[in-house]
Amino acid sequence: xxxxxKRRDVVAQLLADRGDLLVIAGLGSTAxxxxxxxxxxxxxxxxxxxxxxxxxxxxxxxxxxxxxxxVVTGDGEMLMGMGSLATIGVQRPQNLSVVVIxxxxxxxxxxxxxxxxxGVDLAAVARACGFPNASxxxxxxxxxxxxxxxxxxxxPNFATVKVAAEKAPIILPPRDGGLLKARFRRALxxxxxxxx
Amino acid sequence: MTETxxxxxxxxxxLSAAKLxxxxxxxxxxxxxxxxxxxxxxxxRTVPLTTEEEGIGLAVxxxxxxxxCALLMQSSGVGNIINALGTIKxxxxxxxxxxxMRGEYGEFNPWxxxxxxxxxxxxxxxxxxxxxVREAAGIPAAVDAALRLAYNSYVASAVLISQKVIGxxxxxxxxxx
Numbered sequence: 319x320x321x322x323x324k325r326r327d328v329v330a331q332l333l334a335d336r337g338d339l340l341v342i343a344g345l346g347s348t349a350x351x352x353x354x355x356x357x358x359x360x361x362x363x364x365x366x367x368x369x370x371x372x373x374x375x376x377x378x379x380x381x382x383x384x385x386x387x388x389v390v391t392g393d394g395e396m397l398m399g400m401g402s403l404a405t406i407g408v409q410r411p412q413n414l415s416v417v418v419i420x421x422x423x424x425x426x427x428x429x430x431x432x433x434x435x436x437g438v439d440l441a442a443v444a445r446a447c448g449f450p451n452a453s454x455x456x457x458x459x460x461x462x463x464x465x466x467x468x469x470x471x472x473x474p475n476f477a478t479v480k481v482a483a484e485k486a487p488i489i490l491p492p493r494d495g496g497l498l499k500a501r502f503r504r505a506l507x508x509x510x511x512x513x514x
Numbered sequence: 515m516t517e518t519x520x521x522x523x524x525x526x527x528x529l530s531a532a533k534l535x536x537x538x539x540x541x542x543x544x545x546x547x548x549x550x551x552x553x554x555x556x557x558x559r560t561v562p563l564t565t566e567e568e569g570i571g572l573a574v575x576x577x578x579x580x581x582x583c584a585l586l587m588q589s590s591g592v593g594n595i596i597n598a599l600g601t602i603k604x605x606x607x608x609x610x611x612x613x614x615m616r617g618e619y620g621e622f623n624p625w626x627x628x629x630x631x632x633x634x635x636x637x638x639x640x641x642x643x644x645x646x647v648r649e650a651a652g653i654p655a656a657v658d659a660a661l662r663l664a665y666n667s668y669v670a671s672a673v674l675i676s677q678k679v680i681g682x683x684x685x686x687x688x689x690x691x
Contacts, residue, residue, distance in 0.1 A: 342575070362578055367601040370571030377575025377583060380536060380559050401564030402571070409561060495604035499578065507580045514580070 321456060321480040325419050328479050329390060330355045331461045332417065332468065339469065340378055340506065344371035344391025346426040347486070348419050352390055354489040359505035362498055363491040369398035372416050376406050379414035379474075382506070386413050388468050393420040393434045393478070400443060406474050407448030415468045415475040416444070421483045429483060444476035452476040521679070522547035524654040525612065526555070532661045534610075535581040536561060538569035542588035544614030544680040549586065566591035570598035570609075577607045582665065584610045589617060589633040589674070590626060599640040599670065606668040610660050611642070612675065619648075619677040634674065642670040650679045 329351035333341070341361040343352035348371075349363035364371055375389035396403075396418045406414065422435035434440060444452035455464060455477055464477050492498055503511040525548050529537070537552045538561045539545065552560045563569050569585040576583035587595075592613060602609050616623070617630015634644050643663055647656045653675065660671040 340579075364601075366604070367570065367598045369567065370574070370598055370601065373568045373571025374575035374578070376561075377536060377572040377577075377581075378579040379575070380561075381576045381579025381581035399568070399571075402568050404564050405561065405568055409559075495601065496606045499605040499607065502578050503580065506578070511580065 321421070321482050323456065323458065323461075323479060323481045324484070324486075325351055325421065325481040326354055326486050328419065328461055328481060332388070332390065332465050334465070337469070338385060340382065340385050340387045342371050342374045342378065342387070342389045342391075343491070344389070344395040346392055346395070347421070348390045348392050348395075349491055350486065350489045351419065353491040354486070357491055359501045361491070362502050365493060365495065368395050369402075371395055372399055372402040372406060375414055375416060376402070376409060376411065379411040380409065383411070383413060385506075386469055387411075387415070389414070389416045391416070391418055392425065393418055393422060393432045393440065394424045396440055397433055397438070400440075403444050403447040403449070403476070407444075410448065411474055412472040414473050415477070417464070417468070417476075418478045419481055420478045421481050423483045425485065429485075434478075441476060441478045449474050449476040454478045454480065456480045519650045519653075521650045521653045522551060525657050526551040528654055528657045528661065529584060530555065530557065532658075532665070533582055534584050534661075535559060536572060536576045536583035537586065538563050538572045538583060539586035540564075540566050540569075540588070540591050542586070542614045544588070544675065545586045545612070548612075552586075566594040567598050570595055570602060573609050574601055574605065574607050582608070584612065584661075586612050587614075589613055589615045590629045592633045592636055593629050596636060596640060599642065602670045603641040607670075608664040608668050609670040610657075610664045611670065611672040612657065612660075613672050614675045614680055615677050621677065637672050640670075642672050644672050644674060646674040646676065648676040648678050653679070
């Protein structure tokens with residue numbers, strides 16, 4: 319069964335009317351997806367350190383318990399940081415959601431198969447690590463409920479969304495890490511963050 | 515000279531005074547007492563990690579959210595954070611790290627020596643400001659200085675606590691406690 323959902327549509331739906339949602343965008347395709355949905359100061363797109371997206375979400379969720387935090391990342395990056403699911407399962411921040419846009423490919427390096435293409439089940443891993451809500455979505459009708467869960471459901475929440483293995487146009491966020499950090503902190507914490 | 519300073523307690527006091535709110539760690543016998551003190555501190559969220567690399571992500575996320583995060587690890591763990599340290603440098607995220615050394619003063623395990631000996635060079639190669647400490651009495655000031663450097667200059671700083679301080683024999687003793 320090949321996936322039919324399109325990654326750009328899924329991410330655009332998840333980020334629609336995002337309100338005060340805080341977003342970590344995993345490196346590569348998910349950073350381009352989030353930028354295509356609209357560059358935003360409260361999105362922190364990764365350009366390196368593959369494997370760290372979920373942990374950045376954890377640090378942010380613990381620091382900002384009154385805000386909802388969403389990590390959107392790819393299957394390749396989630397596989398590289400699979401231990402972080404265990405670490406999040408220990409901390410269990412209710413305001414964190416991790417969504418894996420799973421095309422079963424390493425999209426930036428030639429579309430080589432990831433482990434999920436051979437059946438490795440990331441949602442089952444998350445469930446086993448203590449995420450109270452962890453599921454694999456394949457249908458258009460499920461995306462609206464996932465968006466609602468990201469904004470309101472006590473977590474930590476985990477979802478794998480199976481998407482078609484197709485290349486979408488690359489939409490780049492700003493590259494300067496210092497800028498991305500500073501604009502995020504200023505938007506979240508106010509101008510006082512500049513001199514902290 | 516007999517060392518009488520309770521250096522883990524002193525480190526905890528310095529971390530607390532500097533308002534560190536998240537403490538990520540992979541256990542080390544040398545950090546055993548400090549880890550316990552941090553866990554017992556209601557103002558600190560203490561986060562055990564499956565690998566030291568996770569701590570880099572944790573610290574970046576914490577800083578994006580306005581909280582200070584320090585990492586506790588053994589020198590062997592430095593080998594697990596090298597690529598992730600690139601994010602700290604590129605994004606200029608303040609990151610204090612307290613690293614207990616293996617593979618140097620009186621090491622008994624030859625497999626610890628390569629990473630222990632490479633630890634300062636590896637950290638410096640990734641832009642971390644390294645501060646070795648070989649006497650317990652110097653630790654509180656070194657940690658305080660490392661925190662000031664990190665948060666005033668937006669860099670990673672590492673205090674390397676020598677095996678000479680931790681005590682060669684006490685590895686086994688602490689592990690058995």
